[in-house]
Amino acid sequence: MGEIFDGQLFGAAIRQATPLILAALGGLMSERVGVINIGLEGKILMGAFAAALGALLTGSPLVGLGCAILVGITLALLHAVATQAWRTDHIVSGVAINLLALGLSTYLFRQLIVPREEAGQTSVVPMFAPIPLGGMESLPLLGALLKDQSWLTVLALLLPFVLLALLTYTRWGLRVNAVGNDSVKARTMGVPVMRMRYLGVMWSGVFASMAGAFLVLAATGQFRENMSAGRGFIALAALIFGRWHPLGAAGAALGFGFFEALQMRLQGQPLFGMQLPTDLLLMLPYLLTVVALMGLLGKMKPPSDLGN
Amino acid sequence: MPALLGAAIVLSVLTLLIMASGQSVGEGLQIILQGAIGYPRADAYGPADAWDAVLHDMTLLLLTGLAVAVALQAGLFNIGAAGQLLVGALAAAWAGTLTGVPDRLHLLLTLMVGAVAGALWAFVPVWLKVRRGAHEVISTIMFNYIALYLTHWLVTERLKDPMGDAPQTALVLEAARLPMLREDFLQASWGLGIAVVIALWLWLTLYHSVWGYELRLTGANRDAADAAGVSTARRMVEAMLLSGALAGLAGAIEVCGTQYRFFEGFPSEYGFDGIAVALLAGNHPALALFSAWLMSALRSGAYHLHAETGAPKEIAVVVQAVLILYVAAVYLRKRRLEG
Incomplete structure (x- = not known):
């Protein structure tokens, strides 16, 4: 067991969980005010592309992050306008935004980044440097856990507590x-619902x-087609499994990240003397969410004004 | 008027994308048109005929589009057609390799097995909806991924063709295959005939039967339907089972008519494209014939442009997204889903 459950595995789990936590909290921000958001996947993908392009053109990962956020806000604004001003169904708008992001990011990647590769220029993106550890690298367990972590990960781990405090106080x-609970009542109380x-x-x-x-600037250093690879939907599962609560959602995202890291680590090795199919581990987040939806893990209570 | 505006918007997006990829607009549009409605030149390379690709895609998009439409008519948003398609395809690939089935019945049996598997896959989400009030969009998304990993595990571990190393099932028997629409076609099979007949049957059933009326009433206003004595939960379960069966049948037809086997990475994106087909048709089965053709023509056209000029074929995906947003914003305002 020792050779599987070590600091390195937990370090990888945190790395895998970082984008899931960020996206799940993104979903939370939108669903707690009543707007269903299945477009997280598309926003991750466009964010990844914009980050890669920005960092490639300027050589600065910080500019890349800025570009990602700008594009993310733009795409989100489209969802907000579609669902609020045009009164479009939230699911339909989310589906359209996911498609738009998939189409646009692939199209622009082929138009703007692939030709650079063909011209012999690098498509490897300048990345954020990992957090320097000083002398801590040699510590047992902790050293391997903290090695190669990004400050974006620290941000993702702190964010749920910040959000909880903001939401509560x-x-x-x-x-x-x-x-989120009753927009009509809120409006009569003078809250600017829109x-x-x-x-x-x-x-x-x-x-x-x-x-x-994060996927581009801290994890892989390059953009690939459809590189969000379903993370937006795992994040959605984490949000629901965590019952729209900042700590719940982040905790679920951490757990789901752990399954991913474990799956990559095992690659056919037996666990507790059993041969676990890797597909089963990848399936677990979704299975657990369905179990939660069945009400087997206590009552689910989404924001009651969701989707209106 | 809105329809004309929609066409204008789609055309401008298309023009913009062609221009941005460095092609001349007239030539680009012409190439897309060729890919959409047939190559006029004798020396066209690639598939024998654009109609081969268009009619093949149309078969799958029509079935998944009908799947989404039937569920939406009952007020349910089935985002899970992709997963139901995968499960149906794998089940059909298994049934198609069974020995000891009379030849005359094998094709029918294989298609039925695919449809039943798809329906079963849709059952848990609708049961959760009716009994627990869980939003069907969330549970069908979860079931898409469960289907993805389950079929992947089965095709790599349990149902793999023992004759080879590749993660794919054995070829289905000759008796379980659908004939091609035309002899020189490589993809488009008589599955299209099945799909068209189902579309017409659905049109009759939804709009000219008591059951269909109750189903649509459930979708339009569940409270009113309840008050009128309709067993709305039943209608919702039935609509979803039918929806899953149609998506499963799409997978089975892809196996029996085109691929002849299930394999790792089996194309399931048709399930998502069915959403666009249904929305564009206003969930009407007869109009879905047209929207399924239009989407297929668009795909084939963009692919042809890609083959001829190297412009990214994702032009079709972008146009599809714009089309969905436009249709939703103009025709589907304030449609509220319960849950």
Whole structure:
């Protein structure tokens, strides 16, 4: 067992979980004000592309991150306008945004980045340097756990606590709950429902595109077609499994990240003397979410004004 | 008027994308048109005929489009057609390799097995919806991924062709195959005939039967349907089972008519494209014939442009997304889903 469950595995789990936490919290920002967001996947993907392009053209990962966030906000704004101003069904708009992101990112990748490769220029993106550890690298367990972690990961781990505090103790947080639970009542109480919704959806764009930027600028160093690879939907599962609560969603995302890391680590090795199919581990987040939806893990209570 | 505006928007997006890929617009549009409705030149390379690709895609898109449409008519958003298609395809690939089945019945049996598997895959999400109030969009998304990994595990571990190393099932028997629409076609089979007949049957059933009326009433206003004595939960379960069966049948037809086997990476994106087909048709089965053709022509046209000029074929995906947003914003305003 020792050779599987070591600091390295948990370090990898945190790395895998980072984009999931960010995207799940993005989903939270939008769903807590009543806007269903199945477009997280698209925002991650466009964020990843914008991060790669920005960093490639300027040589700076920070500019890449900025580009990702800008594009994420733009895409989120489209969702907000479609669902609020045009009164489009939230699911339909989300589906369209995922398709748009898939089509546009692949199209632009082929137009703008592939030709660079063909011209002999590099398509490897300048990345954020990992957090320097000083002397801690030699510590047992902790050293392997903290090695090669990005400050984006630290941000993702702190964010749920910040959000929880904001949601619980600030006027903004109380307003979010009011809008998410009964927008009509909130409006009569003088809460600017539309503004709350627009802002919530735009914050979801910020966080989800940061998840995409992490994939490029901290994890892999390059953009690949459809590289979000379903992470937006795992994040959605984490949000629901965590019952739309910041700590719940982040905790679920951490757990799902752990399954991914374990799956990559095992690659056919036996676990506890059993040969676990890797597909089963990859399936677990979705299976667990279905079990949660069955109500076997306690009552599920989504924001009651979701989708209106 | 909105239809004309929609066409204008789609055409401008298309023009913009062609221009951005460095092609001349007139030539690009002409190439797309060739790919969509047939190559006029005798020396065309690639598939014998654009109609081969268009009619093949149309078969799958029509069935998945009908799947999404039937569920939406009952007020359910089935995002899970992709997963139901995968499960149906694998089940059909298994049934198609069984020995000891009378030849005359084998094709029918194989297609039925695919449809039943798809229906079963849709059952848990709708059961969760009716009994637990869980949003069907979330559960069908989860079931898409469960289907993806389950079929992947089965095709690599349990149902793999013992004759080779590749992660794929054995070829289905000759008796379980659909004939091609035309002898020189490589993809488009008589599955299209099945799909068209089902579309016409659905049109009759949904709009000219009590059951269909109750189903649509459930989707339009569940409370009113309940008050009128319709067993809405039943209608919803039935609609979803039918939806899953149609998506499963699409997978079975892809196996029996085109691929002859299930393999790792089996194309399931038709399940998602069915959403666009259904929305564009306003969930009407007869109009779905047209929208399924239009989407297939668009895909084939973009692919032809890619083959001729190297322009990314994702032009079709972008146009599809714009089309969905436009249709949703103009025709589907304030459609509220319960849950």
